[in-house]
Amino acid sequence: DVKVTQSSRYLVKRTGEKVFLECVQDMDHENMFWYRQDPGLGLRLIYFSYDVKMKEKGDIPEGYSVSREKKERFSLILESASTNQTSMYLCASSLTGVDGYTFGSGTRLTVV
Amino acid sequence: RKEVEQDPGPFNVPEGATVAFNCTYSNSASQSFFWYRQDCRKEPKLLMSVYSSGNEDGRFTAQLNRASQYISLLIRDSKLSDSATYLCVVNIAGTYKYIFGTGTRLKVLA
Secondary structure, eight states: OOOEEESOSEEEEOTTOOEEEOEEESSOOSEEEEEEEETTTEEEEEEEESSTTOOEEOSOOTTEEEEEEETTEEEEEESSOOGGGOEEEEEEEESSSSSOOEEOOOEEEEEO | OOSEEEOOOOEEEETTOOEEEEEEEOOTTEEEEEEEEEOTTSOEEEEEEEOTTOEEETTEEEEEETTTTEEEEEEOSOOGGGOEEEEEEEEETTSOOEEEOOOEEEEEEO
């Protein structure tokens, strides 16, 4: 089975801090994704990447950036954390992009 | 109008009951369809893909109606362990983009 690992399960950060969320997958998948999930809003796509060093904006990229220097690792960066970025962050990977995702266990980020 | 819509529920059903959820989508270019299951405070997990001909996996049956633009999930002989939120997911043709519904919550009662 594909394993997608997110580095932290829970994080608490202060407003204005730069925050790094790391995601690693072990199945040589081309495609990786970052979502946030909020009650009543469902999952919303922040960024995705279909190859090393390639990235595409999703629906809500503002306030975020990403890095994909190696195929297995996709990092989400909050340049200057704000309280409205308090959320559950989910990383996912997919072999073809159309075969469904495997999600990591999520990082629950609280910005205070 | 949301691109993918689901009744949020909760659907409260007794053990052993049959329950069905629908999910409507608005983009006719949608090409791939999935049902995911999400337990409380956990990540979504792929339950099943939905094929044009419909598909069945044990107690679970998924169907696609392209003409009316909806997919359905039927659960027979509900178990307590089926209690979860079920997410409908749609992929738009020619894109890597998946659109998630906000989920339907199911509670199976003893």
